Amino acid sequence: MAKKRAQESDEGKLKKKIATKTADHGNPEGDAALRSLKKRLKREQRKRRALVQRKKRAAGSKAAASASA
Numbered sequence: 001m002a003k004k005r006a007q008e009s010d011e012g013k014l015k016k017k018i019a020t021k022t023a024d025h026g027n028p029e030g031d032a033a034l035r036s037l038k039k040r041l042k043r044e045q046r047k048r049r050a051l052v053q054r055k056k057r058a059a060g061s062k063a064a065a066s067a068s069a
Contacts, residue, residue: 011048014041 014037021034 009044011041011044014044 018034018037018041021031021037025031025034
């Protein structure tokens with residue numbers, strides 16, 4: 001059984017949390033919780049971009065191998 005993905009991505013949830021925290025906050029730079037949320041968001045974005053890049057490279061090498069054979 002594969003894990004069921006959430007309806008909303010982690011990235012979307014984090015963006016919403018960050019938006020609500022910054023909206024009602026006077027000094028967003030001094031808030032450690034907000035900073036950690038932003039770090040988590042950046043980590044998720046890096047993971048997603050790395051996955052896309054990995055898939056793109058894998059597909060490219062397969063296409064090149066089949067074309068030369």
